[in-house]
Amino acid sequence: MNYQNSLAFAIERDQQDPLKDFRKQFLIPQHNGKDVVYLCGNSLGLQPSSASKYINDQLSNWQNLAVEGWFQGDDPWLEYHKSLAISVSKIVGAKESEVTVMNSLTVNLHLLMVSFYKPNSKRYKILMEGGAFPSDQYAVESQVRFHGFDPKDAVIEIFPREGEVTLRTEDIIQQIRDNADEVALVLFAGINYYTGQFFDLQAITKAGHDAGAYVGFDLAHAAGNVPLQLHDWGGDFACWCSYKYMNSGPGGISGVFVHEKHFNNQQLDRFAGWWGYRADKRFLMAPGFEAANGANGWQVSTAPILLQALFKASMAIFDSAAGICRLREKSLALTGYLEFLIGQINKQQGEEVFRIITPANPHERGCQLSVVCLRNAKAIFQYLANNGVIGDWREPDVIRLSPVPLYNTFEDVYHTGKQLLAAIAQ
Numbered sequence: 001m002n003y004q005n006s007l008a009f010a011i012e013r014d015q016q017d018p019l020k021d022f023r024k025q026f027l028i029p030q031h032n033g034k035d036v037v038y039l040c041g042n043s044l045g046l047q048p049s050s051a052s053k054y055i056n057d058q059l060s061n062w063q064n065l066a067v068e069g070w071f072q073g074d075d076p077w078l079e080y081h082k083s084l085a086i087s088v089s090k091i092v093g094a095k096e097s098e099v100t101v102m103n104s105l106t107v108n109l110h111l112l113m114v115s116f117y118k119p120n121s122k123r124y125k126i127l128m129e130g131g132a133f134p135s136d137q138y139a140v141e142s143q144v145r146f147h148g149f150d151p152k153d154a155v156i157e158i159f160p161r162e163g164e165v166t167l168r169t170e171d172i173i174q175q176i177r178d179n180a181d182e183v184a185l186v187l188f189a190g191i192n193y194y195t196g197q198f199f200d201l202q203a204i205t206k207a208g209h210d211a212g213a214y215v216g217f218d219l220a221h222a223a224g225n226v227p228l229q230l231h232d233w234g235g236d237f238a239c240w241c242s243y244k245y246m247n248s249g250p251g252g253i254s255g256v257f258v259h260e261k262h263f264n265n266q267q268l269d270r271f272a273g274w275w276g277y278r279a280d281k282r283f284l285m286a287p288g289f290e291a292a293n294g295a296n297g298w299q300v301s302t303a304p305i306l307l308q309a310l311f312k313a314s315m316a317i318f319d320s321a322a323g324i325c326r327l328r329e330k331s332l333a334l335t336g337y338l339e340f341l342i343g344q345i346n347k348q349q350g351e352e353v354f355r356i357i358t359p360a361n362p363h364e365r366g367c368q369l370s371v372v373c374l375r376n377a378k379a380i381f382q383y384l385a386n387n388g389v390i391g392d393w394r395e396p397d398v399i400r401l402s403p404v405p406l407y408n409t410f411e412d413v414y415h416t417g418k419q420l421l422a423a424i425a426q
């Protein structure tokens, strides 16, 4: 694509953008009376303007129907999650029965490891990317300890080669092969939160299965950001949060994928609760757990309807955007534009002031660019914030900038470039 470093170019691209009207369905924070440039959807997506209506509808149902709300009203709570599973399954490329929404992300990671991390004295290791999100590291270490192993021995983190910042697929596969006799679980992020690298999940799945391990993914930074084909890729399980790219609000409900091939697998343990009981018999309140078919069988507790309501507001927008592939097309263009503008700044300065550590290949990244500021990093980040450009900061010197196709514009990206240039002039 031929990008230009001009406001006129950005405005023209926005006018031609078939998704441009979706921005109006979000509430954009204000700075000095103007919309901020919000590039932080990787951390907390913006609020859909319909969110309060979705919440208020359920408050009304609670007020007017009280306990009958489970069975009555236009969208009874007992079935309230069903349309969510349909919307989410399209976003992650799964069958409806392979997806459920419940709990929050780290909790779900634990619950899924209860089922899919079944170490024995020979096969007990977990392979994961080095520098994974801390919560995942803590979850994995505590699971390993829970089973009586030492994380130093049982957790293998795969790091980039000397002098490189992202992982090569060939190295990931080689490490899996090298540990083929001992690896019980390969657990990878879809997209690494720090570098923004989008891993080759299909290749990782194949290598993990060839080694005789289960394969699972934390898709916190991938779900709603990049197209996924969870069913076809054949991984065993996945989970993600919905408050990042899926705009469900702080602490919003998490999603879970369990591949269909496991629905009748009697070997799998799980931590059961009544909400995972087969729905037609749940209210018989009988002893002896009988799992619901599919991912729903992993549910534990009563559905949190207010969190689901927020998620529904967002999923209605995704549904009307007609597919993650359409979003991805714009996303590639927006992020490419940001990359171009940062490159222009380095050129103008005659030296590298910003170094993008996210892969340059668009197929190996989502919308996020992780930008190392080679000098005055913190001051540059502060300058952006003071001037209405909201990214986020990661120690020691990285600013993550994530233009999101549903609500960001080419003009947002243009302004970001301008403010980055102004920041280094300071």
Ligand SMILES: *Cc1c(COP(=O)(O)O)cnc(C)c1O
Binding pocket: 104, 105, 106, 107, 133, 135, 136, 189, 193, 218, 220, 221, 241
């Ligand atoms: C955001 C994120 C989390 C956060 O987990 P919560 O349980 O929702 O707090 C965990 N893992 C990854 C990879 C993340 O990106």
